[in-house]
Amino acid sequence: MKPRHVHRSEDCRAVSEILQRVGDKWTVLVVGKLGAGRMRFSELRTAVGGISQKMLTTTLRGLERDGFVTRTQYPTIPPRVEYELTDLGFELLEPVHALGEWARKNTARVNEARQKFDAACPEGRSGSHF
Amino acid sequence: MKPRHVHRSEDCRAVSEILQRVGDKWTVLVVGKLGAGRMRFSELRTAVGGISQKMLTTTLRGLERDGFVTRTQYPTIPPRVEYELTDLGFELLEPVHALGEWARKNTARVNEARQKFDAACPEGRSGSHF
DNA sequence: CCGGATCCGACAGGATACTG
DNA sequence: CAGTATCCTGTCGGATCCGG
Secondary structure (H helix, E strand, O other): OOOOOOOOHHHHHHHHHHHHHHOOOOHHHHHHHHOOOOEEHHHHHHHHOOOOHHHHHHHHHHHHHOOOEEEEEEOOOOOEEEEEEOHHHHHHHHHHHHHHHHHHHHHHHHHHHHHHHHHHHHHHOOOOOO | OOOOOOOOHHHHHHHHHHHHHHOOOOHHHHHHHHOOOOEEHHHHHHHHOOOOHHHHHHHHHHHHHOOOEEEEEEOOOOOEEEEEEOHHHHHHHHHHHHHHHHHHHHHHHHHHHHHHHHHHHHHHOOOOOO
């Protein structure tokens, strides 16, 4: 476990910012689904599941703003809007997938530690409530 | 850019959860600093910079709960508490660093896209606000 | 020195109703 | 079908005071 020289503070800030950007409730889910190919709004909505149209719109706006997805609107009746990952979006997907792999492999360990901590905590330090 | 078969929904959820876990304002900063070695509370506080003691405490509690750091308390006067990354914490650091590298390389592109979008947006679709 | 308790503002995000 | 506007809630995060 080498110390591997520490990054500078500004870099950490950058990490933190991108993490907060991507770390909201729906962004990665949407990007993940979009990774399979271009989709239209409702398609995406049902694919993700459990997301409100407001949040889907908000999320997609943000992703569009940051250049992760493109929005293509067909002026037909009824309207048809399709979203697609940009190259930048695909590139983002890679480190996210890496983190995803980590998550798949280690959620069990995390949950284990969590249960252990929760079992030891109530009487441990914060002896409040039930 | 191969399609690389899509992951199952549950996996995406796992990614989303770990991302939300790590995606708060201070977690990665703290973990990053702790990557350099064990530190005591105030040391960490000044190292991170700009964090309130409440948030540092909260963040560390969460990290301890999930098994990412260990908390060692020396019953001296004045009290001395040290925090150190666990193996799990170090392992988490790797994919996070990967994302960090991505962030360092691409924040410029994101900001560029953002400015372009913001310049085109006001008259574009949401002609609201002040 | 460490961190718990409390109050408070800001914002994320859900439900619903309405428009083109 | 896609999106906006409004309301309402819970949570995040900061400031401050207090205790061991």
